Amino acid sequence: MARVIFYTATTLDGYLADEADSLDWLFAVPGGEGGDADFQTFLDGIGVLVQGSTTYQWVLDHEDLIAHPEKWPAFYGPRPTWVFTTRELPAVPGADVRFAAGPVTDYWSQIREAAGHLDVWVVGGGDLAGQFVDAGLLDEIRVSVAPATLGAGRPLLPRRFGADRLKLTDVRRNGQFAELTYAVRS
Template sequence: MTRAIFYTATTLDGYLATEDDSLDWLFATPGGEGGDEGFQRFLDGIGVLVQGSSTYEWVVAHEDLVAHPEKWPAYYGERPTFVFSTRALPGVPGADVRVVAGEVRAHWEQIAQAAGTRDVWIVGGGDLAGQFADAGLLDEVRVSVAPATLGAGKPLLPRVLGSDRLRLVSVAQAGQFAELTYTVDAAAPSDG
């Protein structure tokens, strides 16, 4: 069964990005560029990526992917990428980017079908991962905690998820990062 996994990095004080959506803090942290064996094993099990528009726009701008689409596979391979947005976004030539709008549950069947026998990686942001949690679709949270603080920014997961829903299943060290993995128990989707 296809699982939805929110795999991300956060600062020690719980932020994914700066207030203006920058991830420069992550790439300034030794090991923050990813690519280690554990990450590659994770990526091998992923069939689809899901992103919010801010994450997608930052990656596209940071790597100048419209002008250099050949860089896309280095980040995401040939996997389909669903981007949740309420506005038009630039495409990356040759990449399978599908911009969708609305509730995550309305798109889950299409996302899961595109993943095939593999899992779904919720790349970011935290609010999108929270929407998956609200819909009872988030199965796992993997967080790499970086030795950095921002003081303010975009929070890791702007939702209330108590210990009745989160269960720590592993702790590891990857260079300067502490890696925490939690399973998420589904809750009844909210009516709100």
């Protein structure tokens, strides 16, 4: 059965993006561009990606993917990607991008089927990951904490969690980042 994993980076004060929805803070930290061996191993176990419209729009704009769709595989490979949105967004030419509007539970059977025996990666943002939590579908949170603060912006996970819902299962250092892995209990 596919697991659902929210794997992201956050600032020390718990923000995914700044107030302008930018991730520039992340790329200012050495190693923030990702791509280490552990991340590649993680990616090898992923069958489907899920992301919110703001995350998708940022990647489109930051990498100019509509004009350069050949860059898409470097980020996500051939995996199907569901984008949860309430607005019209362009699809990256040649990429398997599927737009969804409504609750994650309405699309869960399609997502699970497309993932097969591999896992589902909730790329971002925090509110979408929270919707998976609310539906009882999120199995794991993997967060790389960067040595940076923003003071405001998009929160890591805009939900209230008690210690009874999260169990720390791994801690590792990756350059300037501390990676924490938590199992999510329903």
